[in-house]
Amino acid sequence: MTRTTWRGTLRRLPWWLAAAALAIGCLIWIYPFLWMVAASLKTSAEVFTKGLDLLPADPAWENYERAWGEAQFGKYLLNTVIVTVATVVVVVVRCAMAGYVIARHDFRGRRIVMGVLVATLFVPAGYTIIPLVDLAQRLGMLNSLTGMILAMSGAAHVAAILLYVGYFRGIPKELTESALIDGAGFTTVFFRIMLPLAKPVTATVTVLTFLSTWNAFFLPLVFTFSRPDLRTVSVGMLAFVGENTTDWSGMAAAATISLLPVVALFIALQRYFVEGIAGAVKS
Known part of the structure; x- marks a missing residue:
C-alpha cells in the first residue's frame, strides 16, 4: 500500500x-x-x-392465528382503521382551515386566539376526559365509533395548526389575490390552491395524527367500556392479559400486526413528513 x-x-x-x-x-x-x-x-x-x-x-405462526381469530384482533384492527382515517380527515381539514385563516387573514382578536391555542398545550389531556364523556353520554354517542371519532378529532391539535400557520405564511399573497380577482371565493381558494400547496404539511399532520390516534388507549377504553366489540387495537391488547397469566407471545403477535400499518404509512410519507417539518420551521 x-x-x-x-x-x-x-x-x-x-x-x-x-x-x-x-x-x-x-x-x-x-x-x-x-x-x-x-x-x-x-x-x-x-x-x-x-x-x-x-x-x-x-x-x-399459530401465535398470529390466535391473535387474529381467538382474540378478535381482525375486528379491532378494522375499528382502529375506521376511527383513525376519519379522525385524520377531520383534523387535517379543520386544522388547515384554522391555520389558513390565522396566517392569511387579519381579524380582530387573532393574537388572543393564538394565545388561547398555545395555552391549551399546557392542559393535561386527562383533565378533559370527564367533560368529554359527559357530553358524549348526553348526545347518546358514548358507546359508538362516531362518538370516539368526534372526541379524538375535537381536541385542539395546536401543533398541527401551528404547522399550517407557519407554512401558509411563506406562500406569496399574490396567489390568493389573483384568484380573488378572478372571482374565486374562500372555499375555492382554500381547497383548490392553498391546500394542494400544503401537501408536505398535510403529510406531516397526517402522520402525527395517525400515530396519536392509532396508539390512543385511555379515550378508546372509556368509549368502549361496555362495548368490547368496538375496541381498538391498543385496547384489544387487554384480551391477552388474564387474571393469573399473560399470553406474551400472542400479545407480541398482536402488537406486530398493529404496527405494520404505522410503519407502512411512515415509509410512504417520510419524504413529505421531513419537508413539512422543515418548511414550517423555516417559515
Missing part, C-alpha cells in the same frame, strides 16, 4: 468511525422492535428462556 493510499485511508477514518457509531445507535434503537417481532414467533416459554436471543427455535 502506497503512502498516498495510507493518507486517504487516514482521512476517511473519522467518517468510518461516525458510520460505525451510527450503525450501532440504529441497532440499539430498533432492537426492541426486532425483539418484539421475534417474540411473536416464539412460544410463551421461549420468550423468557431465550432472553435477548432473536432467533426462535421453531417459528410459532
Whole structure:
C-alpha cells in the first residue's frame, strides 16, 4: 500500500468511525422492535428462556392465528382503521382551515386566539376526559365509533395548526389575490390552491395524527367500556392479559400486526413528513 493510499485511508477514518457509531445507535434503537417481532414467533416459554436471543427455535405462526381469530384482533384492527382515517380527515381539514385563516387573514382578536391555542398545550389531556364523556353520554354517542371519532378529532391539535400557520405564511399573497380577482371565493381558494400547496404539511399532520390516534388507549377504553366489540387495537391488547397469566407471545403477535400499518404509512410519507417539518420551521 502506497503512502498516498495510507493518507486517504487516514482521512476517511473519522467518517468510518461516525458510520460505525451510527450503525450501532440504529441497532440499539430498533432492537426492541426486532425483539418484539421475534417474540411473536416464539412460544410463551421461549420468550423468557431465550432472553435477548432473536432467533426462535421453531417459528410459532399459530401465535398470529390466535391473535387474529381467538382474540378478535381482525375486528379491532378494522375499528382502529375506521376511527383513525376519519379522525385524520377531520383534523387535517379543520386544522388547515384554522391555520389558513390565522396566517392569511387579519381579524380582530387573532393574537388572543393564538394565545388561547398555545395555552391549551399546557392542559393535561386527562383533565378533559370527564367533560368529554359527559357530553358524549348526553348526545347518546358514548358507546359508538362516531362518538370516539368526534372526541379524538375535537381536541385542539395546536401543533398541527401551528404547522399550517407557519407554512401558509411563506406562500406569496399574490396567489390568493389573483384568484380573488378572478372571482374565486374562500372555499375555492382554500381547497383548490392553498391546500394542494400544503401537501408536505398535510403529510406531516397526517402522520402525527395517525400515530396519536392509532396508539390512543385511555379515550378508546372509556368509549368502549361496555362495548368490547368496538375496541381498538391498543385496547384489544387487554384480551391477552388474564387474571393469573399473560399470553406474551400472542400479545407480541398482536402488537406486530398493529404496527405494520404505522410503519407502512411512515415509509410512504417520510419524504413529505421531513419537508413539512422543515418548511414550517423555516417559515
